[in-house]
Each structure stands twice: as structure tokens, then as C-alpha cells.
Amino acid sequence: MTFEGYETESFFDELFDNQGIPRDCARLLVEAIENLPKGDLRKRQNASERAMLSMGITFNVYGASEGTERTIPFDIVPRIIDGTEWNAVETGLKQRIKAVNRFIDDIYHRREIIRDGVVPEWLFTSSKGYLPQCQDLNPPGGVWAHVTGTDLVRDDSGTFFVLEDNLRVPSGVSYVLLNRTLMKRNFPEVFHKSQVRRVVDYPVQFMKMLHQLAPEGVEKPTVAVLTPGVYNSAYFEHSFLARQMGAQLVEGRDLVYDGKYICARTTEGLERIDVIYRRVDDAFLDPDVFRADSTLGCKGMMKAFREGHLTLANAPGTGVADDKVVYAFVPDMIRYYLGEEPLLPNVPTHLCIEKDALEYTLDNLDKLVVKPASESGGYGMLIGPASTARERNEFAKVLRADPRNYISQPTLSLSRAPVVAGNHFEGRHVDLRPYILHSGDDSYVLPGGLTRVALKKGSLVVNSSQGGGTKDTWVVDRIPEMEALSC
């Protein structure tokens, strides 16, 4: 298969410039692909998809009948990012996550940022993720958001923008690790020559970070991953991470509070747990404090956490900053807490709670993307240019009824990357989710991250629940001279 006839059209393409010439960082890969025997790439693509199925890398589909398991589609052409360019993104992400952590800590303590008039008070009081029960909590190291999966997009000029901060329980990192395993098998030589930055040590970095933020005085903490159970759509990821990190995989019913510590019920008796990486939402963590009907968490968890006998990652209450209205203020937070200019720009955002912005949004519904402030997974949003007049009318009603809960943004012309479509390549829109581990003093950013791709032609929605697939993402450090190469 060759890239002959591949059109970048008017979009920014991740692998080709607008003349159709491979970008320097992608040259080795493009040559290698073009040198493959006919039909070989498809064969590799199919083999990779089969491998995922037999490895059980599946997710459960909500609402579908029992036992419906699917794999997330995987495209074999990796997305490539130049190492130098990545370094700037990495610095910007670290800056952002540091400021956001300071913000959350401030909101649950003295709220100086509000007193100083930088952000309005209604911002947090009306945020669905704000938990009054977390007031004056002091998580170890002052870290609230240990793991973040920030979504980045590029526009038609190739500039990176932050689209949203996923601060609660971002998923998908297992796909980064597994995609990489598959790609190393498929393109070992290009991989080697390009000096692709490694992602394999993510679970170890994760474990180190959790150890560092264990409750005070605990030398060798016992770490557990808390899953809602086998019927959760991301169960595979939970069990995969637990295995890779060497942590215990627990469910709520395995836990019990002994009056001081959270313990696991084992065949040897109770075993104290010091750190929980929880993949259960705030509302379900502790039936004594939050939803009383929850069986996914454990009574006493908040008490153990509050008294410093348990580290929860991410800390409950972190969701206060995981709100698309709060997002709009992150650049101000960076200036306020760090005294720096933001390195990664936000997508320009109109807050519908402001009268002018609401009017502007209503007048331009056909051009804008309108999103609910606290939903994820691409649900409940309106993509103006792709909508019908009737959908816009319906949406306008919803918007007027609850303006606080909506923001609008210009429809970005998202960058594209080539995917295998039948027996040729076609461009599809992509975004990027790097994973950031924050330990207070420093952060680790997974090089590259998860590239999600909207596999439907022309679609801008990359969520796996809505037909999105994934690609491996290579951050490459060596751009070699032209040289002959074959796989």
C-alpha cells in the first residue's frame, strides 16, 4: 500500500505537510510502509486486531445485552510527534497540572483566588464536582489530582490547544501500553531507528508516585486498585493496571474499615491498605458520606482519608476543577499561582452564564460546539455545523434553561492523520490524551499518550463510545538523513 493519492485537503496532517511530503519525523515510517509487500499492511492490521481479542482487551458496552464485548478499533499507522515539539507540550502540561492542583487545594482551604477576585465565587459553588465534605482536607503532599488525562487537539495551523482536563478517573492508558506492544512487533526496525520514547515504564512511575504520596510514616505501603467490578466498561484496564503495577485489585465488598484503617478481607485475616488508586466515582466511595446506597465503596473510607491513614488517588473533590466552566479559568490560575504565562493555550471559550456570551452562542449555534460543563464521553453536546435546524432549536431551549451548565467554543478544524481505509489511506481527525502523574514536586508525562481517532469519515467525535478508535503515538528523537530502509 502506498500513500500515492493521499489528500491532506485543507487540514493539518500529522504525518504530511500541505504539499503531501512526509514530515521529517515521519519519513522513516512512510518509507517503511511503502516498501512493504502488497497486502502486508492489512495483514498486520488484522493480526493486531485478532491479538487484542484473544488477549481479552475488550470493553463492555453500556446498555447492550449481557456479554456484549467489543475491542476498540486499532489503526496500525502510528501518529508521530517530533521530540522537540513534544518537549514544549510536556512543559506546558506540567505547568498546567501544578496550577490546577494548587487551585483545588485553595478552594478547599482559604479560597484566596476568590478573595483576590481572580475567579468568581459562583464558579466552585455551582460546580457539580465540588464536595463540601472535602473542606480543609490535607492529602499527602498537597496533591489532589495524581493522575490526569488532559485532552489536546491541534487546529489547522498545527498549534496544540487544551480541550479539557480529565481530573477524575481518566481511562485509556492501558491502550497506550498495549498498542505499543503491538507496534513494536509490527515495525521493529523503524521503531529502533527513530528512537521512539518509551512508555513501558508508566506502571512503575505510577507505583513510585503512589509510594511517594503514601500516608506519613508508611515505608512500604500496600497499594490497591479499586474497581467497580467485572461489569464495568473499563474492567479490563483496572485488572491490567493492577497486574502491571503489582497492586492488589479490590472491589468495595473486599474492604472493611477497622476504626482507623481501610483493610482488605483476606484468607489470612484483615490486611491494611495504605494507598488506593480508585476507579470508582466520588459519589460511590463512602456510603456514610456520599451516596448511602453505594456498594462500590466502603464505609469509613473518608474518615480514614481525612485522618491521614489512607491516600486516595485521585482525591475526592478533585472534580471541582474538572468542569468545562472552571476550565476556562485555568490560564488565570496559572498566572495567579505560578506567576507564569500559560504555555499551552485553551480553546477560546464562551461561558453561557454570561449574558453576552449566551446571546452570542444562541446567535451562532450553527457555527459553534456547545458542551455541558460536567459531562464526559462526548455526551449531551451539540456540534453546530453538523446539526439540523430542529436539533439547534431543541438545544437552544436546554441552553436557556440552564446556562451555567454550558460553554461554547468555535468548531476547530481538528488535525488529521492517515488511517487504513480498505486498500488505501484516508485522513481522519485525531486528538491526543497524554497522561500526567503528579507527585507535588514534579510530574511525569507519558511521552505521547493515547491518540484517539474518529474513524467515521468527516466525524469530529473521537470517543470510543461513539465510534472512535486508537493509534499508537510515537515521540521520536532522531530524524535521520534519507537512508534506504525496509521492514
Added chain:
Amino acid sequence: MLSRVADQIMWTSRYIERAANTARFLEVSYHLNLDLQQDDQEQWAPLIEITGDMQIFRARCGEPTSENVMHFLMFNPEYPNSIASCLRAARDNAMGLRESMPAELFEAINILGKLVPEATRKKAFFHSQIFELCREIKRECMMISGMFSEIIERGSGYHFWRLGEYMERADKTSRLLHVKYFYIQPKLSDVGTTIDDMQWLALLLSLDAREAYHRTHGLIDRDNVIHMIVLNPAFPRAILFCLQSALQSLNLITGDRQGEPHEQLTALCTQLENMTPAEIIETGLHEFIDDLQTRMNNVNTAIFDFFNPDPALLIGA
């Protein structure tokens, strides 16, 4: 190990063993039926009796004809002890064990869980198919048990698997014997006749013990058969063998930490080690098996309690 995980391991192996045993009963009964040309119900009702679920059966299926019985025991998705239900339950349990189980083992259990639902249920195909299906299930279950032996380290996970497997098998063997003696009560005129022999043979056959029996004992003799399937410490489907193996695994899990299940299981083994077939007959086979089953149930409860202690008690301690 988490108590839940230990419990799920035991149930996974239990369900697989249960499905395999039911497949054995079905296969042998089907054969016997062909040979004896007997009245239908006389032959098939006991298969339901041994599961202890005759009432459920009658409510759902009516008369215990061969087709009704086979269909119920193989396919019924609402009956928790049908082969289809057991294999699905094994798969569901294994899902929760993925992080502690090698991928190929999970795959095998996963595939087995889908085997029966995907088989055709049309009655026209039934007779030609059920036999092959039984053999396949038996073979796959043995394969999974064999994989466990070959690739799992001898830690507590391994021994919980064996504990579930052997306790289940001891129970099923006892039920099989129960049927032979209690429900196919030999008419006085049948004792020592071909019919009687055929029934004992069928029993041995469903335990894969027929050839081993003939090698050791020659012709069919009631006491020798009872010895073979109850008191033989060397035959892997004999009750004593199963209980001794279960005890061994239990001891390897807990080491010096002994308790209620250890005591009960040791007592049970000691009793059987010192018994003769004649004493069992003297006690009355029915009474003997009834007592045995009650005590095995108690052991199962004691095992659960030992490994899932009430947290309230632990916190107080």
C-alpha cells in the same frame, strides 16, 4: 489472598467439576438406555433425583422422559445446576479472576462457557448431538484441570482450586452411589443377575473406573464396587481419595493455622480409612450416604467461615 478471590477460585473449579460430572451421568445413562431397552422413566428419573431438584424439574418439564431429562440437565438456562448454567457461572467467576490467572487458562474457560449455548437445541438433532457434546464437555473440563496442574504455581490459589474441585467430586460420587442403591432399589430377583451387574457397571463407567475395576477385582461384586468408589485411597474419583486430597490442599493453604474445617475433614477421612464395605452395608447405604453428605456440607460451610471471617470479630481482636 483476598477472601473473595479464594471463594471465586473454589467456585470456578466447583462449577467446572459439576458440569463435567453431569456430562458423565448423561453420557452413561444414554448408553445404558440403549443397551437395556428399559421403560423410559424408570431409567431417567434418578438422574434428576441425584441433583435433589425433582420438584423444580416436574414444575418445569413434567414427566422425566429421556428427552426431557437430557434437555433439562444440559441446556436449561434457568436451572442453576444444568451444564449450561454451571459453565456460564464458571466463566462469570473466572472473569473476576483475570488478574490472577494465566491468559490461556482464562481463554479455555471462556470458550467452554460459550460451548453449550452455541450448540443447537432442536430435538431432531438431539440424539445424535448430545452424546458428542457430553464427551466434548468432559474432555474440555479435564483439559482445564490439566492446564491448572501444568501451569499454576503451587501457591494458595492452586490449592483453593483443588479444594473446590475435590469437595465437589466427593459429593457427586456419593450422589451417584445413592441413586444406584436407593432409587434403583434392586428387586430381590434381580440381585446377582445381569440387570444388577449392568447397573453396577454403569456406575463404574460413569466414573471411568470400569477397566481399573476389572483389572483389580475381576467380576462384579457389590462390596468390591463399593470399596472402589468409596474407600479406595488410590482411585482419583473415590470419595476417600477426594477427601484426603482436599485435606491435603487445605493444610497446604493454612500451614500451622488449624481450625474447624481441618478438624471436621480429618475426622471424616479417619472414619473412612477404618471402614470396610461390609460395615457400610450394615449401616445401610442410604443412611451412610445421608450422613456423609451432611458432614461434607458442614465441611464446606466451615471452609467458607474459616476464610471469610466476620470482620466485626477481627476488628475486636
